[in-house]
Amino acid sequence: xxVLFLSRSARPxxxxxxxxxxxxxxxxxxxxxxxxxxxxxxxPLDMVGRRLQPPSWDHLLGTDALGxxxxxxxxxxxxxxxxxxxxxxxxxxxxxxxxxxxxxFVGGFVDTVIxxxxxxxxxxxxxLLAMAVAASLGPGLENAAIAMVxxxxxxxxxxxxxxxxxxxxxxxxxAAIASGATQGRVLGKHVLPLCWTPVLISATMDLxxxxxxxxxLSFIGLGATPPTPEWGSMISDGASQFYSWWVxxxxxxxxxxxxxxxxxxxxxxxxxxxxxxR
Amino acid sequence: MTRYILRRLIAMxxxxxxxxxxAFLLTSVTKGDPLTAIVSDRQMNNPEVVAAAKxxxxxxxxxxxxxxxxxxxxxxxxMGTSFITxxxxxxxxxxxxxxxxxLVVAAMIVGATxxxxxxxxxxxxxxxxxxxxxxxxxxxxxxxxxxxxxLALLYVFSVQWGILPGPGRLDARATAPPMVTGFMxxxxxxxxxxxxxLDALWHLLLPAFVLGWxxxxxxxxxxxANMVEVLSREFILTARAKGAxxxxxxxxxxxxxxxxPTLTVIGYSFAYLLTGAVLTETIFSWPGxxxxxxxxxxxxxxPAIIGVTIVGGIVFLFTNLLTDVAYVVANPRVRLG
Numbered sequence: 001x002x003v004l005f006l007s008r009s010a011r012p013x014x015x016x017x018x019x020x021x022x023x024x025x026x027x028x029x030x031x032x033x034x035x036x037x038x039x040x041x042x043x044p045l046d047m048v049g050r051r052l053q054p055p056s057w058d059h060l061l062g063t064d065a066l067g068x069x070x071x072x073x074x075x076x077x078x079x080x081x082x083x084x085x086x087x088x089x090x091x092x093x094x095x096x097x098x099x100x101x102x103x104x105f106v107g108g109f110v111d112t113v114i115x116x117x118x119x120x121x122x123x124x125x126x127x128l129l130a131m132a133v134a135a136s137l138g139p140g141l142e143n144a145a146i147a148m149v150x151x152x153x154x155x156x157x158x159x160x161x162x163x164x165x166x167x168x169x170x171x172x173x174x175a176a177i178a179s180g181a182t183q184g185r186v187l188g189k190h191v192l193p194l195c196w197t198p199v200l201i202s203a204t205m206d207l208x209x210x211x212x213x214x215x216x217l218s219f220i221g222l223g224a225t226p227p228t229p230e231w232g233s234m235i236s237d238g239a240s241q242f243y244s245w246w247v248x249x250x251x252x253x254x255x256x257x258x259x260x261x262x263x264x265x266x267x268x269x270x271x272x273x274x275x276x277x278r
Numbered sequence: 279m280t281r282y283i284l285r286r287l288i289a290m291x292x293x294x295x296x297x298x299x300x301a302f303l304l305t306s307v308t309k310g311d312p313l314t315a316i317v318s319d320r321q322m323n324n325p326e327v328v329a330a331a332k333x334x335x336x337x338x339x340x341x342x343x344x345x346x347x348x349x350x351x352x353x354x355x356x357m358g359t360s361f362i363t364x365x366x367x368x369x370x371x372x373x374x375x376x377x378x379x380x381l382v383v384a385a386m387i388v389g390a391t392x393x394x395x396x397x398x399x400x401x402x403x404x405x406x407x408x409x410x411x412x413x414x415x416x417x418x419x420x421x422x423x424x425x426x427x428x429l430a431l432l433y434v435f436s437v438q439w440g441i442l443p444g445p446g447r448l449d450a451r452a453t454a455p456p457m458v459t460g461f462m463x464x465x466x467x468x469x470x471x472x473x474x475x476l477d478a479l480w481h482l483l484l485p486a487f488v489l490g491w492x493x494x495x496x497x498x499x500x501x502x503a504n505m506v507e508v509l510s511r512e513f514i515l516t517a518r519a520k521g522a523x524x525x526x527x528x529x530x531x532x533x534x535x536x537x538x539p540t541l542t543v544i545g546y547s548f549a550y551l552l553t554g555a556v557l558t559e560t561i562f563s564w565p566g567x568x569x570x571x572x573x574x575x576x577x578x579x580x581p582a583i584i585g586v587t588i589v590g591g592i593v594f595l596f597t598n599l600l601t602d603v604a605y606v607v608a609n610p611r612v613r614l615g
Contacts, residue, residue: 119289120296127553128571128590132583135575136304212423216557219425220572235426239561245433252426259421267417 014272022264029258032078040072044229052244062246064237066227073229074250080230081258084141085210088148093203095149096156101195103157104164105187115161118154126151130213134222141230144223148213152206156199163195170194201269208262215255231255283603290599295349297591302348304587305580306341335361348584357588358581362573367585371567375589376460377447378566381558382551384486389493389551390544394533396494397501402528404506412502416495424554428488428561435484443481445563452477485562489554493547500543504536538608545601549594 032039042048047067048059055062061070103114121129133147167173168191176190217223218232226233231251238248321327332338336347351358357367400412435442447462448454454462455469463482466475508514509532517531556568563569567586574582 123293123297123595124591125552125594127556128587131575132304132587135583221576255423256421263417263421
């Protein structure tokens with residue numbers, strides 16, 4: 001944290017306070033993802049105390065309706081939320097970016113078909129579509145993940161297509177085509193390598209939003225099923241134990257801090273690349 | 279410009295058909311058996327009851343057959359019958375749509391008011407504590423899960439301090455006025471009951487803030503960026519040189535010049551509000567489309583899920599179209615792709 005207090009001249013110009021705070025928050029949860037069992041005092045499913053105890057030295061965030069330690073469950077929640085968000089974004093990028101690249105590169109009828117699919121998918125309010133898909137597939141984290149991939153891939157398809165359309169017109173591509181490179185080679189060797197950066201940056205920034213969406217689905221009972229210590233379903237437990245405010249406090253703060261981390265980084269990057277808004 | 283608007287309008291029916299088709303296909307890939315929502319557990323072993331239920335709800339027909347029937351019925355405004363409420367889905371949705379709209383409009387007003395004020399202040403007091411505070415407020419707004427924020431604020435303001443009402447649209451003891459517009463704040467006025475109107479407004483406050491906060495953040499960031507740019511222009515210097523007061527310079531000269539992008543972001547924020555409304559309604563027991571969708575999804579009520587998704591998609595599609603067209607009309611410099 002001491003970097004925060006360095007004078008402006010001693011700090012690299014890109015290392016702004018929002019970036020540092022964001023990185024610290026995300027780092028904390030990444031560590032929790034790996035080390036939750038060693039960081040927490042109790043196992044997430046063990047009933048270790050009396051039920052619905054307010055926070056105390058024994059249970060810093062209290063206990064839930066089954067006498068489980070809320071802090072331990074919150075830390076373990078990272079092991080569900082983060083891998084799921086990463087998987088969802090990875091699949092969405094893989095599907096979206098390949099379809100977008102093909103649409104942009106091949107053009108014509110293929111482009112029309114793919115982009116109309118994109119348009120239709122983006123015509124739904126994301127949460128409603130995710131709910132409809134998740135409900136159709138049935139509750140469970142895997143189905144919620146599939147639903148989120150279906151909601152999210154068109155974003156990357158659009159982005160990738162725009163990239164490919166732009167890079168395709170550059171001179172080195174023309175040169176490659178003139179020297180007799182096959183279609184596949186031009187796309188793979190000369191176009192795609194120049195298209196990835198914006199897609200990957202936007203994918204990373206989206207992780208926070210995916211965590212939020214996954215938690216929302218779990219909250220309404222379409223994602224994780226009990227007794228999984230997933231943040232959304234823990235807040236749902238908290239909602240049914242409304243007067244024991246601490247049950248929902250831990251998971252709520254967890255979602256807040258990790259999403260805030262991603263948003264801080266996005267904001268910091270935005271400032272750096274768009275000096276107009278500084 | 280006319281060509282652009284025409285092209286967008288022509289695409290509409292196809293997009294709507296796309297929405298209908300996708301929504302319909304979704305529920306056909308289901309692993310959950312919709313019969314469990316119709317037939318009680320005990321009757322499941324009775325083949326006659328099961329066959330009758332299948333025939334009654336059209337579950338014995340093939341997928342293409344069901345699709346053609348569904349689209350045909352849809353054209354005459356029939357979205358099927360909800361498994362749970364046993365009422366026509368179209369009727370259920372129409373009955374619940376105004377509650378969602380009231381919440382979304384209220385959230386939009388709250389979000390725009392807070393967002394524009396904060397954005398102007400942040401730009402005017404750039405790089406001061408006010409600016410940093412506004413940025414933090416914006417970032418928190420887009421990071422807090424609305425369902426948790428709703429619970430927390432309800433607990434603090436309603437249970438602990440007792441200064442704001444609990445969930446619902448009216449006091450539990452009050453009788454709702456006859457439904458005219460479906461907007462509780464307007465219907466109470468139509469009924470001539472001013473105290474009930476205040477009660478409705480009072481109940482709207484917390485959910486509107488919960489839903490509007492995230493939008494306020496987005497709006498304030500955009501207003502700030504535009505204001506910073508406009509405030510550095512020469513006509514602002516001219517206005518000041520002519521002796522215009524600071525308030526007049528900022529509001530009349532600068533803010534007016536950021537209206538187009540501001541109105542655009544408010545229009546697009548509708549998408550976010552519709553998504554957020556699903557969860558906000560669940561927390562505040564708000565009888566809108568969002569809570570209907572949640573009940574339908576939990577209960578595997580497929581006609582209701584398809585219906586809500588289609589209506590939500592169409593509402594969404596049209597607000598985005600309106601925003602796009604308004605943007606083009608207000609800003610002739612944009613290049614139309």
